[in-house]
């Protein structure tokens with residue numbers, strides 16, 4: 001059953017794309033295997049940088065992300081229940097997709113979002129996501145450092161549990177394993193009253 005998500009005017013929820021909507025890690029590790037013959041599991045990616053987690057150089061990581069941004073991002077599988085979740089959230093909130101993918105990926109990113117029928121109001125490419133803290137009332141992310149930056153500005157974060165963000169802890173970081181759990185968090189009356197200033 002869908003959680004109750006009450007009307008909230010123009011509250012902006014910021015939503016990351018890679019590893020929140022799109023299973024980017026799956027594609028990146030497949031490309032690393034294809035290009036360099038290194039087989040890996042998600043659990044091995046315990047640092048944000050692949051070159052720190054796997055035996056590749058920063059330059060090789062750059063090649064892999066180049067391939068991803070130029071072509072393979074279109075092939076990324078969608079994360080389970082992401083489409084349905086954004087549809088539910090968009091009925092009551094403004095959805096700003098905030099990605100650190102470079103602007104050159106804009107067309108492919110929009111194509112992927114359309115293919116997967118993702119509901120959103122705005123798509124922003126930013127390599128400095130904290131610049132949007134004043135607008136975003138809640139951020140949904142997998143980058144632990146970005147999460148810490150936001151909570152330090154007083155903005156709560158729903159952080160998808162990933163091997164690369166385990167050490168980032170804060171009372172305003174709400175960890176979830178999946179989109180069902182994320183929606184349950186937002187649907188909680190106390191959460192919305194406290195953090196989204198909604199009368200519940």
Ligand SMILES: [Mg+2]
Nearest residue numbers: 016018019142
């Ligand atoms: Mg991400």
